Amino acid sequence: MAKIKETYPVIGMSCASCVRNVESVLNKTKGVIEANVNFASEKVTIEYDDEIISMDKLADAVKSMGYELIT
Numbered sequence: 185m186a187k188i189k190e191t192y193p194v195i196g197m198s199c200a201s202c203v204r205n206v207e208s209v210l211n212k213t214k215g216v217i218e219a220n221v222n223f224a225s226e227k228v229t230i231e232y233d234d235e236i237i238s239m240d241k242l243a244d245a246v247k248s249m250g251y252e253l254i255t
């Protein structure tokens with residue numbers, strides 16, 4: 185178990201439902217402990233276990249929803 189908590193910029197969010205989309209896809213991804221989007225700063229703080237999920241996979245999950253996670 186190697187918990188990591190990092191904040192990354194997200195590109196493409198334009199409203200509150202975008203925020204929910206990004207949060208929900210991350211929060212339902214295995215290995216994610218908690219994801220919180222800050223809409224004002226266009227960033228997401230993700231706490232995850234890097235032995236279960238990689239940052240690349242998290243970026244792919246965000247991309248699948250139509251947004252871009254900058255790592």
Ligand SMILES: [Cu+2]
Nearest residue numbers: 198199201202
């Ligand atoms: Cu939106």
